[in-house]
Amino acid sequence: MSPAPEDRGLLRLTTCGSVDDGKSTLIGRLLFDTRSILVDTLSAIERTSQKRGLSAVDLSLLTDGLVAEREQGITIDVAYRYFSTGTRKFIIADAPGHEQYTRNMVTAASTADLAVILVDARKGVLPQTRRHSYIAKLMGIRHIVVAVNKMDLVAYDRAVFERITAEYRAFADAAGLRDVVFIPMSALDGDMVVDRGEAMPWYAGPTLLDVLHATPAMQGEAVDRPLRFPVQYVCRVHDAGLAENAVVDASRAGAGYRGFMGRVASGEVRPGDAVRVLPSGRETRVKSVELMGQALDRAVVQQSVTIVLDEEVDISRGDMIVRADGAPEATKQLDAMVCWLSETPLDRARKYVVRHTTRETKAAVASIEYRIDIHTAGETPATELRMNDIARVRFKLAQPVFADAYTACRATGAFIVIDESTNNTVGAGMVL
Amino acid sequence: MATNATASARSHLDWLEDEAIYILREVAGQCSNPVLLFSGGKDSICLLRLAEKAFRPGRFPFPLLHIDTGHNYAEVTDFRDRRAAELGERLIVRSVEDSMKRGTVVLKTPTESRNKHQSVTLLEAIEEFGFDCCIGGARRDEEKARAKERIMSFRDEFGQWDPKNQRPELWDLYNARVFKGENIRAFPISNWTELDVWQYIEREGLALPSIYFAHTRPVVRRGGALVPVTPLTPPRDGDAVVDLSVRFRTVGDITCTAPVESDADTVAKIVAETAATTITERGATRLDDQTSEASMEQRKKEGYF
Secondary structure, eight states, rough: OOOOOOOOOOEEEEOOOOOGGTHHHHHHHHHTTTTTHOOOOOHHHHHHHHHHSSOOOOGGGGOOHHHHHHHHOOEEEEEEEEEOSSSSSEEEEOOOOOGGHHHHHHHHHTTTTTEEEEEETTOOHHHHHHHHHHHHHTTOOOEEEEEEEEEGGGGGOOHEEEHHHHHHHHHHHHHHHOEEEEOOOTTTHHHHHBBOSSSOTTOOOOOOOHHHHHHHOOTGGGSOOOOOEEEEEEEEEOOOHTTOOOOOOTTTTTOOEEEEEEOOBBBBOOTTOOEEEEOOEEEEEEEEEETTEEEEEEEEOEEEEEEEESSSOOOTTEEEETTTOOHHHHHHHHEEEEOOOOOOOOTSSOOEEETTTTTTEEEEEEEEEEEEEEETTTOOOSSSOOOOOEEEEEEEEEEEOOOOOTTHHOOOOEEEEEETTTTTTEEEEEEE | OTTTTTTSSSOOOHHHHHHHHHHHHHHHOOSSSEEOOOSSSSSHHHHHHHHHHHHSSSSSOEEEEEEEEESSSSHHHHHHHHHHHHHHTOEOOOOHHHHHHTSSOOOOTTSSSTTTTHHHHHHHHHHHHTOOOEEEOGGGOGGGGTEEEEEEEEEEEOOOOTTTTTOOTTTTOOOOOTTTOOOEEEEETTTHHHHHHHHHHHHHTTTOOGGSSSSEEEEEETTTTEOOSSSOOOTTTTOOEEEEEOSSSSSOOOBBBBBBEHHHHHHHHHHHHTTTTOOOHHHHHOOOOOOOTTHHHHHTTTTOO
């Protein structure tokens, strides 16, 4: 194949805003102007637009989802959309903006490198803008784009844009949001989304697509951290026929081939590296890093590989291979910000299961420190936790986990809470 | 290359591959009796390569399963058998025709598409073997109703998908827990587009059934789609049969899979054509999805893959 001149990998983003902010139109516009909407899809929404008596094609229909939602006229779930510019692939997690759907935004934000927060130019910074920004910060999104949309409805007035920018900046500084870019736009007409348009010559900054292209993806940032390699699966081969695929000759090692399979959660790993295995604490060296019979000279963050160790060490799923001189502490207590996701409130008398990386343990709530008032970001005392609540909670664990602070490393700082009586995922936690 | 570990910048295909391998290993780590659905189609061919990367030098921790409608192209079922044998992995085939004999599938007309009836046979196979997870090659970009599908999607004991009752899925902490009788559908290539699939096939040099490549075939034009002339889909009165250079973009049941006009006879040409294409995969080639805008959602609720 003729590879793209430069492959800038993949960026994941989330869009926050309500229907009224023109969020669906913005996503439709991004897909349309990057030629990611295809003829048959377009003709389907043209038909629907006509049926509804609209004069122009309503791009927001592109993200119109399930029948169940259309019946209620709302969006009930996170939807994933894809577009590519030829040099970079983008995944949009589109979260509904309604107040009662905090859990959806938390879900969408959990995998995003960047958040686009929509502000209606006519309305300025609203309580929901603050709410979206708070959640983006909480979920560890480092790059924020404030899209001041509907500039066409305020006559493309520079003063309006600058007023909203100043207002948001004051709030963002207080909230600790650092990398914030402001873009005036009209998603309806397409100005400053993919194309600059003619309407706002006074704005010299980047378009939305420019920012999406330039933003580093997360994997770049976690390379400098020490190795974390949660073991997903252990591959044991005694069968000489299959072992011909192995880098390490299985017939040589008495016990056969043993490969530890997983995805690098942070840092990197190379053959010869000194590592420690948790929870046993055994120290040894990496013999090889490989995939499908091919030896690699290293594996970096987010890379799925198989690690073979120098010595025979007893390791199973849920264990973690870490850099010997930079190991996390094993802890049987988690202090975390928790978003409750279930319609059934948290029951302090009950036991839950916490899944952290590939490790599971029974857990109970030791204390609820406070709940966050999502409108003011203020702390209020709390004794219970209901759906969409965000609170600081302390869990006691039956078995230790090897956690980092969520702000330092998402992959080893995040956990979910599972209710064993339903098997449902009922909570999402960020380790403090 | 996938294994070019010296480059710190990972390409989008590297990222997609890493994610898919991670998902396959999560299935292996969390589920006690999973199965991988392999049809001989391009998406499940990618899944097999990803499973090799995930589990070699070991065996796959799951067998392969094909639900055969009895209306598949011979090129595809031959390929299916050959590929499973090459890999040395166990292939289970269960057929819609057996469900018809049992009376669990009843066709309204003898020529009716058997595509939607695969759900019944799949659920019967799940029950027969006690599978707790089916790994499939579905992608979110294929169709509207799939855009909200989870990576690990929960199905109740009737195989039903309830869009209002799906588990929140955060970070890469997938929850594949089920009670007996329930199961998970796992989609490792959820985040891939059709173009990603073709680019991956090219990068990995994967073999495909011949009908994916341009060939001359008698077809009739009907409702904007090309209908191949086969014993199952004979021309109707007044149809003009023409020989065209066509290729298939999907290779499902003969009665509902249409080819597109194309001269692309190599993977590289298909990649180029896909990059420039202007019609979505299912829109162009799946005759059944056009029945109604919501038809996929309906079939998924009934247990369709």
